[in-house]
Structures are given as C-alpha cells and as structure tokens.
Amino acid sequence: MASSSAPKYNSHSLESSSIKRTLKDGANWEKSEEIPRLPGETRVTDKDVIYMCPFNGPVKGRVYITNYRLYLRSVENDPVVVLDVPLGVISRIEKMGGASSRGENSYGLDITCKDMRNLRFALKQEGHSRRDIFEVLTKHAFPQSHNLLFFAFANEEKFSENGWMVYNPMSEYRRQGLPNERWRVTFINEHYGLCDTYPSLLVVPYNATDDDLKKVAAFRSRNRIPGCNQVLSWIHPENQAVIMRCSQPLVGMSGKRNKDDERYLDIIREANGQISKLTIYDARPNVNAVANKATGGGYESEDAYPNAELFFLDIHNIHVMRESLKKLKDIVYPNVEESHWLSSLESTHWLEHIKLVLTGAIQVADKVSSGRSSVLVHCSDGWDRTAQLTSLAMLMLDSYYRTIEGFEVLVQKEWISFGHKFASRIGHGDKNHADADRSPIFLQFIDCVWQMSKQFPTAFEFNEQLLITILDHLYSCRFGTFLYNSESVREKEKVTEKTLSLWSLINSEKSKYTNPFYSKELNRALYPVASMRHLELWVNYYIRWNPRIRQQQPNPVEQRYMELLALRDDYMRRLEELQITNNSKISNSSASSTSPSQMMSQIQTHF
C-alpha cells in the first residue's frame, strides 16, 4: 500500500525535484514547453547552456528565465534534469573565464544562492549569450537595485485560504486573556510615532501611562529613534508571569540612568504581583554588552535596577552567525567533507550557536514557568537574538504555537510585526551580496524549531516540510510575507493588499505539512536537551542538494502510521454508528451507563 502511492512531497522542495526521470518518448520538449509558470509570471528569455552539475557532470540544456524563476531542462531525456530556482534565492552572479580562456564553453556563469548551493553554467561565445543572460538575471534577481517590483507584486495566484487573516494582534492578545486588570492595550504607536519598527498595537502594564512610555522610549536602543519600549510578548496563563522584549538601554560610557525606565521595570515586576526580582536576559556575551557602551548602548546595572537581576546568554552577533553558516556551506557543498566530518562540523560552530540559542530560550521559558518570574529579554536592538529567544521560549511554553496556525501566528507576531529586519538580513532583491547586515538569524530560529521537533516528535502539528517551505519562500519573493523590515514599511507598501501571504499557500494544503504523529497536549512545557550530544545537523535542509546523502521522503513509517490512523478513524466512526443504533434498541438498559463518547475518550487516552 505504502509503496504504491506516489510521493506526496519531496524534500528538495520548491515544488520541484531537481531531477525527474521520465519516459524516453517524452521527446519534443522544446515545443511542448512544459515549463511551469505561475499566474502573473512572464517569460523573459531563454538560452542554450551547459549546466555544470557538481554531482552529475555537465548537462546540456536550455535555460528559461522569467520574472520569477530560472528554469533549466536538459536536452537529454533519460534522465531529464530539471532545475527550478526562484530568482529570489540568488545572492550573487559572477562571470567566470572568458576570451582569455580556451575551450568551447569557456564562458562561465557562477550563481551563488542563499539556500546553500551554487549553480554553474557554461555558455557559448557566439552571440554574446553570456552577456545577455547575465544582464537579464541581474535585473530580475535584484529588482530592488533596478527600481523594479518584487515578483510578489505581480503574482496572481489564487488560494482557497487567505493567509493575511491568520494573524490578528487583538485576537491573539485576547487568546492570552489580555487586556486584563494589570495589562492594557495601547494605541500609542498607531502611526508608528513612538517606534517605527514596532507594531501599532502594544501591550503594556496597566499602571504605565502613555506619557511614561514616551519617556522610557527615549532611553532604549540607539538605532530606533526614538527607541523602543519594553512590551509584552506572552503571558503565562496561570502564574501571570510575562515575557517582555525590548532593546538595550542607552547607558553609554558615562553610565546614564533614566528614572522613568527604572520605574517602568518596577511596574512590570509588580504587574504579576511578584515580590522577587525581575529577571533580565541580555542575549549578548558579557563583553559585547560592555563594548556596546562605547556606542551609547549598554545594559542594566545593578545600582540603577536593584530589583532586577541580569543574566547574559552569550549568543553571538549577526556577523558571527553569517561566518558560521559560510563555513558550514564549505563543508557540505558541493562535496561533503569526508575524512573528518565531525570535527569539520564542529569547527563551523553552527551547532554550538544553535545550542546557545536553545539554552537561552530554555532559561527564559523555565524562569517564567517554574520560577514564576516575569522576564525581560533584549540584545542590542531587540530584533534578532531577542526575537529568537522570545519566540522559542513561547514555543516551549505554549502548545498553541506548535500547531500549524499557531506557528504562523508566532512567526507573524514575534518576527514580522516586531520588526526583524527581513529585508536587510536576507537582502531581498538587493545585489549587494557582501552587505554586512545580512545574516541567517531566521534560518537559525527555524533550525532550533527543527531540533525541538526532532526531540519531541509528537508535539508539533507541522512537519519538516513546513519548515523547509518557509525557508524556501523566505528567499523566493513569491509572497509578501517576509518582504521589508517592519510593519510600518509594509503598510506603506500596501503589502497585504498587493501581495499574497505564504500562509495562503500553506493553509490551502495543510495535509502536506501535517505531522501524523502529532498528539495534542495542552499546556505542557517542552524543554529540549540543548547539548551537542543531542543536537543534529539538519541534513535534509543543509545537504539536500547532494543526491548521495540519502533522504527517505516520505518516511515510510510516517506513511504507514497515517494509514493506520485513517483506519482507526474509520473504526471509531463505525463503532459510534453501531452504538447509536444499539443504544436506541436497548435504551432502557441502565447497565451500560457508559456513553459512547465516554468510551471514545477512554480509547483515545493512550495517545
């Protein structure tokens, strides 16, 4: 049964496998033009090229370039080699070789992608084919640098679900029981006047007036003029302890203090009736926090904040993370480092950074849950490490965020609306590949989520495929979801009106992204083991282009389990039907006091 059904998904993702085997009679490919095209996608050019496949050797084919993708199809039909790459993943295009080099196909093009691969093409000298393709690619891969719109604005796809409706800040706060007598919703940032990188709707302590907020804002973070407040991310349903986020205080070399900020932190502490100290987690290594004083930043000193205790979480900055991922790519693409795989992996430090992020998030979550203490999380600006920590802690504490929809809400809230600078970190449509602002912070977060889902295979409603799809469209620019740096810019660009949401795609075919082992458990805090002994490299993502590394998709155990679940549902339904008919027959028999529904719940208990 399991083997006969066609694979539903494929870890190469982007809805295309890189290699397809088709029958020999599929000739005439040039005319049949089975090139996939989205509504709104327009063809720009096509050229004969040789694709220098690092695994397979040179492949003769024809490349098609549209305003959305680069699509290559081999001339050879057995097997057909297909390459389907959204232009958004391209980070750099380089010419290699040329007139000075010898050989028929000496005109080369090297394309560096954001998704852990490089593509190399060889072109003929005649007709300036390389120059043409280089120019077309550059123009459409980097629309921002050429005053063009992202493909998301041209995309005319239709979905049965509207992903923009997934996240409504007000209903998300209401889900958490907010506002209440201690916390209120404020519209002070409605026009992004208080902080242009924060959402318009904020939750703050009831006892803090809007005037207080403005004063405090001036004392937080150098980059966000006038700065940002401590605002609520999540409230514990039982002990009312909260997770707050903010940016670093503007302490500076002179050790400035701000009475309003100090009082505000006290208000937060008191808001859950807490007598003990407020816990502040500074995501940075201690030395970095000190160094930040030189540029006007800093951290909360003990003198100024006697009712708070400060911990540093030792997570490194965006530059360190970028270099780490670069090293990781070096050992997995195109060839996997063979002789010393594990020590090479160790020397990238990638897993170690993952570990530190997870460790930090565990501390935050544990403090809120077991320590019953409100916590405040910040790094320098509060949009990278802070987002990682708060969102992961929330994922550990609140089972709602482990559902497909809840996870979408989490990403939408903690990352998109609270101003993780996606545009700068990913560099959407920007040709400046060496921009120091780029960093795989969001990828790291998704990796952490994957690590958690590995350690708790039943706790997440979504599967690995959802995570890979999110990462693919983080770069693709097919959806408006991850475009731009903040809510205010997104509003200005009318993203929700003019583009589609990634969640529309996902929610329209949820079954593809559902984890069959998921069992709903409410209010159970999950603490993954953040030890190198238990963390793993996400092979299905980082090494997915290498056909040598085995990936079994779909997992046959999962498939079998899904079949069994379907069978169980069928039995349960039939049983219920029978019971209803039987109950009506022997309705006066008081002996069977157990109702069918009771029995059902009984059966379900061991899942």
Next chain:
Amino acid sequence: MSAARGGLSALPVLPGEVVLEAARGVRHRGAGGSVRGTLLCTNVRVAFVPGAQPPSFSPFLQSDYSVALRCIRTLVAASSFTKPTVLTATSTLSFIPEELAVFCRDFRLLRFHFPENGLGLQAFRVANAIAQAWETATWPGDSGSHVDATMGDDEDEEEGSPPTLLFESLQDWERELQRLGAVGWRVSAVNERFDMAPSLPRYLWVPSALLDHDLKRTFAHFQERRVARLCWHHPNGSDLLRAAGFHAASEPGSEDIRCLEVLLGAGCRPCVLADTAELPSPPDIQLAHLRLRALCLPGAAADEKWLSALEGTRWLEHIRACLRKAVEVASLLAGRRCSVVLQEPSDRDLSCLLASLVQLLADPHARSLRGFQSLVQREWVAAGHPFPQRLGLRRDSPREESPVFLLFLDCTWQLLRQFPAAFGFTEAYLLALHDSAFLPYCSTFLFSCQRQRGRGGVQQPRTQTYTPVSSRWDPPGSTVCRLPPVWAWGLRYSRQQRARFRNPAWDPGPVGTPDAVDPQNTGTPSSTWSGSSSGAVLALSKGSLTPQPFPWRSGRPPPRLLRWAPSLETLSDRGGDPIPPPPRGLLLPCAAGPSVRLWRRCYLRGLPEAQHGRLAPCPALLLEELALLQERLRAWQQDGAHAEPASSPLAPSRQRRVAAIGGAR
C-alpha cells in the same frame, strides 16, 4: 531482617537464585525521576523493586531497574565526606555510602541513592554484598551449574513466517540451502564430530562436485582448519563464501590444489578474494568501544568538543568502513556471476560481521525478524564467534575482549535508519538484542563454538552420540544448555514490549529472491571483467579488483589493475545525480559522514538528560488499539444481531483491559 524479607517476597527469583542482601527505602535516580523501592543483591543480579510495582509475572522479565552481575562494568560508591570510590571485592567500603552508581556494560547507568535516616548500615551492607557477589559471580559458561532452569522454546508464533533456524541440526542446513536455491552445493557432515575443524559447525555447505573424501584434503590448507564454505547464494548464481586465511606452511600437492579450486569455485567463473584488511581489527574495535563508552559517561567531554571527541573514538569510522566493504561485496555479487570468498586470517570475527552485513544488504529474507535471527545463528553462533571472550564475560581472558558483535548491531541500526521500511524489526528489537548479549540466562552467547556448546550438553540432534572426553568446560551434570536461546523473547519481554519489536512499516517486497543486476545498470562495465578469463582469481581491495594468484600457484599475474566500478566511491561519489536505482532487494547504504550517526538511544542511555517521552508514538500500539476496536466492532455487530446486552463490549472486564493497555505505556 523484615526489610530484607519484604524485598524478597517482592522479587520473583530465578531458579537457583538467592537473595544475599536487601536495603529498603532506596531511591533509584533515572531519567524518569526518582523512584523509591528496595535494592536487592542476589547471586545473579542487582535488582531494584520499586515500592509500588507489583511483582512481575516472570523472574526473567527484563527490567530497567536491574542488572545481571556480569553485566556490571564498574561499581562506584560515593558520599559527601569522601571521594567516590571504585568498589571491588577486596577493597571493602570504609564509609557509609550515600550513593551507589552501577556502570553497566550495556551503557546503562543505574544510580541508587541511600537516604540518611538510619539506613546507613543497610546501605553499607548491600553495597559490600554487591561488590562481593559481582566479583565472585560465575558465568554459566564457566561452571555450567549456575542456573537450573528448564524451559521450552517460547518463541511467539508469527504467522506464515519460517521459524528461527538454530543450525544445530542437519535439517536446518538442508532447509536453508533449499531456500537459497543453491544448486551445485550440498550439506556435508564431514565435521560432524568436530574432528576436521574443531571450531567449525557440524555441517558445512560445500560444492556437490567435491566428495567428502576430497574435501578432507583441503582443511589442512586453512588456518585453524577453517575451510572455505558457502554462506549465501545469489539467485543469479553468485556465491558468497567465507574461509580462514590460507595456511602459510601448507604446500598442497597437485591433487590438493584441484580440490581447493573446486571448493573455491575457481576455474569456471571469477573468484574474488575479499580480505578484511580495510576493516578494523578486533583490537581496533575494542579500543574504539572503550573510548566510546568513556565518552558516553556523564561529563566525559566538554560539550563544545563533543563532535571531535566522538570522531576521535573512531567508532563511527569503523562502522563506515564495514558498510563500505559490505556495499562493495554485495554489488559485486549482484553484478555478475562470480564467487566472493571473504577471508579473514582467523575467520571468526570480521568475517562474521561482513558475511552477515552483506546478506542484510542483498537478501530481503535476512531482514525479516526470523531471518535476522537465523542469520546471527549461522554466521556468528554456529560459525564459532568466540562470544564469551569477545564480550568480555570471561574472567580468564580480559585481553580478548572486542565487541565485534555489538559493532555489527550498530551497523544494522545504521541500515535500519537509512532504510526504515526494509526491515521486519525495529530499533527496540536491536536494543533488546544488544542488552541480551550480557544476560546470564540465555544460552546463545555462552559458548565460542558448536563443539563447546555440544560438550555443554545441548540436546544431540543425532542418534549416534560421540562424546569427547570430558574437559574443563564439561563438568558432569551440567545443566547450562537447558537455558533458553536468546530468541525466546517471550520469557524476558512482555507482549507490549515485543509488539514494539516488529516494524509496522516493513515492506517485505516481493517474496522470494532479489533481482540479478544488469551489469550496465550498476555501472559495472562488462569490460572490467572481460579482460579476465572466466577462471581468474582476483583480489578486492579499495574498491578495485587486482588479479592475484592463489599462493600455491606459480603463474604471474598480469600487472594491469582493473578498476571495478560499483564500489561505493564510484557508484556514488561520481555524484551521479541520476543514480541508477539499486536492483530490487539490494540495499546500498550511504557511508558518508553525515549519513552515519551515533546510536544515541543505545549509547547515551546513561546520561542524566532524559530520553523520556521523546519517542514517536509507536505504530505497534496503534495496531493493538485497532485490533481492540475491531474486536469491539465485531461484538457490537453481534449485539445488533442478537440484541443481547450481556455481551456488550462495555463489559467491565473489557474495560479493564483497555485501561491496562493504556497504563502499560
């Protein structure tokens, strides 16, 4: 004393087992938290009976809380006043212990904590008793009169599948040879009295063309007289043989040479000699395992250095070498009709591993639960792998310890991880087998060859019984061999546990035999072979075939090196985006670094961080639930027909059963 008796009654003892000491109110600290109960020391094991736990229905039942004395590697007692002390029988405790840590050979770590309130003496006595008993505990194979248990084979029935073959009897060998369809091969009883080769099994598969009379000529030319014999036959006609190294001093005459060549299948098809030079040696394996074990202790390596420390054990490297070699041999067998002779000097260690690994890759039958057990039985137990020495269970031979068998289990786990639907058994099964290697109450791993087992008094399958003179292995009145084989899972594992042994995702594929491979398909250019005559003798090394004469031949080999394609390197490193799908039934695992993982669930069990609740829900439980639902459905349907509330599926007994199953998790 009442404390001890209380514990005594709660522990169902083995026949012949005596409780030596007991301490109540002890806390066991495990991954699931701390449990209170009674700690007992018997002459067989250290057992812990949790306070609330009802006595298990069988004394053999596997428990997370107890450990056989001989499975203990190190005992450490600790208190807050002194530094931790390693306990031995001679070094008696000089303080009242607060904690006793038992480091087990199967990678478990049991921690028993003694509360302070007046239990000091008990703690002292039980700790000392354990140290004493551990030191003096005899291995059944040592004395033979250890446990007197009479048990039948309690294998649970599996519909339609053949039973586990023990390869003690002639019928088993005949039956398996028939299954393989190995025409041209026969069962020879030439070693029935173990006088031809003492460490070989009674029966051997040899070419039909070779009479026993001629066969006898060949023994002398192999080390330890371990002659070449068939292991496995590919339906395309290829044969897998195994043999010890050629005897250095032998000088076969021309008649002997003829017999040897018939035996090796040389002459009519290429004969490939595959030695074990690229595989780790038993000392390598032992060293790697020691390092791995040390590394898997709590706090053994700084976390940020874990990966390189793991690499430094070389354990994973050894696994990769074994997988690579097995892939080479398996694709060679599938690629063209040939005979491959696995040759290890002793033929008792890596040959066992390689022969069974190749069969796991090539023969779907070997991947069924029973097929796997038969495979272990033939290639390890019957073939004379010296289990007692290699597992380090004998006191007299500590130097010979080398967990070759455990390395094989790890290789199997790697295959299972890479091909989750190709096996009839699960990780839980492999783990159970791993742990069972150290159990004193199974006979399977107690002996180093069939001859020794026979002397132990196993039931003789033949009518004429020749009993060699009694040796030190054979005390009169021995009852050892009445112990059940390790495969009698029903004795040690509950029904629910055993349900987890079966892989519900298993796709046995087409019943029968694997495909022959089209040589073009795997990339074996026929030209690589055509250069050599059909009677060529080649050596397989580093993925290449080199012509190599038999040592007794004077002919010179042609100097040309033949590159043989379908090794792992060529097949996969070539990159081959369109890797040709391996022929049906043939598994070609990837041995690259990222694909070979640490078997965490086995080796990291002793670590404090919980592995609790981190398993995916087991489909076996779902299957059980389905059976229950089905039954209930049937009952209701009958109800509907007869309208008889008395047989309602909601009858209390049924409900209890549901609850029991739910609780068993």
